[in-house]
Amino acid sequence: MPGLDLDTAQKVLDSQPFSRLLQARITAFGDGRAVLEVDIREELQQQNGYLHGGVLAYAADNSITFAAGTALGAAVLTSGFSVQYVRPATGHALVARAAVVHTGRRQAVVRCDLFTVNADGDETLCAVAQGTVLSAQQS
Numbered sequence: 246m247p248g249l250d251l252d253t254a255q256k257v258l259d260s261q262p263f264s265r266l267l268q269a270r271i272t273a274f275g276d277g278r279a280v281l282e283v284d285i286r287e288e289l290q291q292q293n294g295y296l297h298g299g300v301l302a303y304a305a306d307n308s309i310t311f312a313a314g315t316a317l318g319a320a321v322l323t324s325g326f327s328v329q330y331v332r333p334a335t336g337h338a339l340v341a342r343a344a345v346v347h348t349g350r351r352q353a354v355v356r357c358d359l360f361t362v363n364a365d366g367d368e369t370l371c372a373v374a375q376g377t378v379l380s381a382q383q384s
Contacts, residue, residue, distance in 0.1 A: 249319055250275075251275070254279070255270060258311075263303070267289070268283065268284060269281055269304070275315055277312060277315050277345035278343065278344045279309075279315070279342075280341065281311070283339045284339075285338060294335070295333040296333075296371075298328075298330060301334060301359055305341055306326055306376065307341075308341040308342070308343035309375075310323050310376075313355050313376075315345070316345050317348065317380045318380060321380055326377070327375060330371065331371060331372055334361045334372070337364055339371075340368065343357040351380045352377055352378065353378050354376070355375070355376050356373070356374070358373055
């Protein structure tokens with residue numbers, strides 16, 4: 246994304262009310278990649294004490310879209326994505342790492358691996374996602 250750096254990407258994220266509610270942050274951005282992080286707090290958990298699946302889906306969606314934006318430009322929209330939960334998410338933080346795997350003229354396919362991080366900094370894979378992002382630019 247020409248002219249869009251990590252600080253600007255965080256400002257875009259902060260302009261989303263739901264992202265502010267989750268206190269999400271972008272910690273890496275550029276070259277077909279984006280990393281989004283959310284601290285795991287009690288109010289983001291479901292009834293069994295695990296991070297709610299909706300929070301994981303949010304992190305996948307946003308990191309996928311930001312990664313695609315580095316390849317397609319700032320005006321992008323998620324066309325669709327799927328999430329496969331591989332284990333309950335527990336820990337101190339959620340990290341969503343997205344990378345573009347294919348870019349066409351108007352769309353990108355992006356993969357995202359979601360990890361939880363414990364107090365020692367150890368990461369555990371909890372979900373994987375894949376999505377398609379479309380350029381919103383009119384031809």
